[in-house]
Amino acid sequence: xxSEKKLYTILAVLIVTAGLGVFFLYNNLFPSVPTQFRxxxxxxxxxxxxxxxxxxxxxxxxxxxxxxxxxAITFIYTHCPDICPxxxxxxxxxxGLLEDKGLDDDVVLVMVxxxxxxxxxxxxxxxMELYGLEKAYLLTGDIDSVSKVWKAYGVLVEKIEVDDPSLxxxxxxxxxxxxxxxxxxxxxxxxxxxxxxxxxxxxxDIQILVARPTES
Amino acid sequence: xxxxxxxxLIILIAIALAINIAIVAVLxxxxxxxxxxxxxxxPTVEVTxxxxxxxxxxxxxYGYGFSPDEIMAPGPxxxxxxxxxxxxLFKNVGEVPxxxxxxxxVDPVNPDLLDNYDTGNVLPDDEAVLVVxxxxxxxxxxxxxxxxxxxxxxxxxxxxxx
Numbered sequence: 152x153x154s155e156k157k158l159y160t161i162l163a164v165l166i167v168t169a170g171l172g173v174f175f176l177y178n179n180l181f182p183s184v185p186t187q188f189r190x191x192x193x194x195x196x197x198x199x200x201x202x203x204x205x206x207x208x209x210x211x212x213x214x215x216x217x218x219x220x221x222x223a224i225t226f227i228y229t230h231c232p233d234i235c236p237x238x239x240x241x242x243x244x245x246x247g248l249l250e251d252k253g254l255d256d257d258v259v260l261v262m263v264x265x266x267x268x269x270x271x272x273x274x275x276x277x278x279m280e281l282y283g284l285e286k287a288y289l290l291t292g293d294i295d296s297v298s299k300v301w302k303a304y305g306v307l308v309e310k311i312e313v314d315d316p317s318l319x320x321x322x323x324x325x326x327x328x329x330x331x332x333x334x335x336x337x338x339x340x341x342x343x344x345x346x347x348x349x350x351x352x353x354x355x356d357i358q359i360l361v362a363r364p365t366e367s
Numbered sequence: 368x369x370x371x372x373x374x375x376l377i378i379l380i381a382i383a384l385a386i387n388i389a390i391v392a393v394l395x396x397x398x399x400x401x402x403x404x405x406x407x408x409x410p411t412v413e414v415t416x417x418x419x420x421x422x423x424x425x426x427x428x429y430g431y432g433f434s435p436d437e438i439m440a441p442g443p444x445x446x447x448x449x450x451x452x453x454x455x456l457f458k459n460v461g462e463v464p465x466x467x468x469x470x471x472x473v474d475p476v477n478p479d480l481l482d483n484y485d486t487g488n489v490l491p492d493d494e495a496v497l498v499v500x501x502x503x504x505x506x507x508x509x510x511x512x513x514x515x516x517x518x519x520x521x522x523x524x525x526x527x528x529x
Contacts, residue, residue: 158376165383172390187450194410194452194498197484305470305478325471337484342471342503 184362188339189352190328196336199329200303204263204290207275212288215335217259221360222331223353226306228266229278230318234326234344238262239282244350246286249357257361260287265308265324267297304329304337330356333365410454410498412447418489418511418521419461429511429521431467435460440520445509449529452500457486464488466512469499469525473510475518485512501527 199222201215214222225242227235242260249255262284264270275289291297301308306325313321328348330339339356341348417435421428431442438460447453457467468485470478478485486495501507504527511521 155373155376158373158380162376162380162383165380165387169383169386169390172387172394176390176393188500189502191502192500193484194500195496302477305484307472307474307477327471342505342507347503347505 184358185355186359187355188359189355190330190339190341190348192339192356193337196332196338199331199335199337200300202296202300202303204292204296204300205272207272207279207289209272212290214261218335219333219365220257220259221333221357222259222261223328223357224261224263224304224331225328226263226265226301226304226308226324226326228264228322228324229270229274230266231322232313232315232318236282237344237346238326238328239278239284241345241348241350241353242287243283245353245357246284248350248354252358254358254361255286258357260284262287262289263300263304264289264291264297265301265306266322267291267294269319328353330360332360333363410452412451412453413456414445414453415456415458416442416467417458417460418442418465418467419459420463427519429461429465429516429519431509431521431523442509442521442523444523445525447501447525447527449504449527450500450502451527452498455497455499456494457489457497458494459489459491462491464490464513465516465521467495467497468510468512469497470508470510470512473508473517473522475516476514478510478512478517488513501525503527504529 199214201213203211203213206212223245225238227238229235239262242262246255246260249258264275270291272291275291279285279287279289298308306327309323311321311323326342326344328341329337330353332338338360341352416431416433417438418431419429419435419438421430421438421440423440428440430438430440432438433443455467459465466485466488468478486497489495507525507527509523509525510517
């Protein structure tokens with residue numbers, strides 16, 4: 152005959168394991184980090200093309216210095232009448248979401264100019280102030296270095312005529328945001344500019360990439 | 368009195384045991400795919416594309432097709448649903464090296480999407496795999512990134528619907 156004391160012990164153990172189980176289930180059924188990507192995603196990603204340019208303060212910037220962080224990289228120019236303001240506003244909003252969640256140190260926002268002739272560091276700094284992109288890196292450089300970056304990231308850039316002569320010329324370019332994971336691989340790409348994607352969409356995928364451990 | 372206490376205890380143990388078994392069952396049968404979802408995504412769609420050269424009335428063209436006998440230039444339209452994880456198996460049945468790459472916009476020399484993100488040169492009679500999850504509704508394209516090949520018809524459209 153089993154003693155009452157033993158039965159109490161068995162009950163206690165079962166209650167503890169059930170409690171742990173419920174806790175584990177709850178955490179996984181309602182995860183604090185999203186599990187579904189919203190951007191298009193390469194399942195077998197490749198190493199990100201590295202490059203060196205100049206930021207909005209004229210300081211040298213090397214992409215691979217940020218290996219181990221999640222990098223969001225996009226392409227803009229400051230005379231852009233349409234998609235670049237939308238992309239820049241999206242990045243500003245994204246920075247706010249990252250700060251709210253305390254992830255701003257895990258993520259680097261990079262915006263490469265597609266018009267280095269007119270986008271001087273000073274001009275990029277004005278754009279930074281206009282859109283509240285203080286924590287982003289707005290990059291430019293000589294045409295050779297910058298065009299190598301466009302090519303490496305598959306961004307087509309072409310000068311076009313515009314109706315408004317005060318803008319000089321326009322630059323038709325690919326609208327895209329890439330997310331580079333902590334292993335320095337280009338894993339996710341969002342096509343176009345808002346409203347095709349939103350800051351929340353980028354934030355969703357960035358959270359997944361930040362939460363994933365780095366491969367050794 | 369002692370016997371009743373024991374009976375109550377045994378009932379409680381039975382309930383606690385049932386909860387434990389239920390949790391293990393959920394973990395084993397239901398939750399596993401969800402737990403793995405963020406890390407290992409199994410392809411939901413598999414597409415085998417054959418690439419190579421064909422002789423048409425307009426001369427030699429390069430193209431893609433769903434079988435070696437159905438190669439056309441440009442290649443067939445590919446349609447997927449939002450969220451599909453597509454495993455492309457590309458087989459080169461031609462006489463020269465070809466590649467398969469998903470691009471934003473076809474270009475014979477500078478394709479418009481991570482031009483290093485393709486299968487790379489696939490030699491004749493060889494094959495390669497590319498896996499992409501399409502989460503955004505819209506239109507993409509695919510092409511052979513060997514310079515000039517897309518001008519000869521080695522490209523096609525990809526449509527992602529909700």
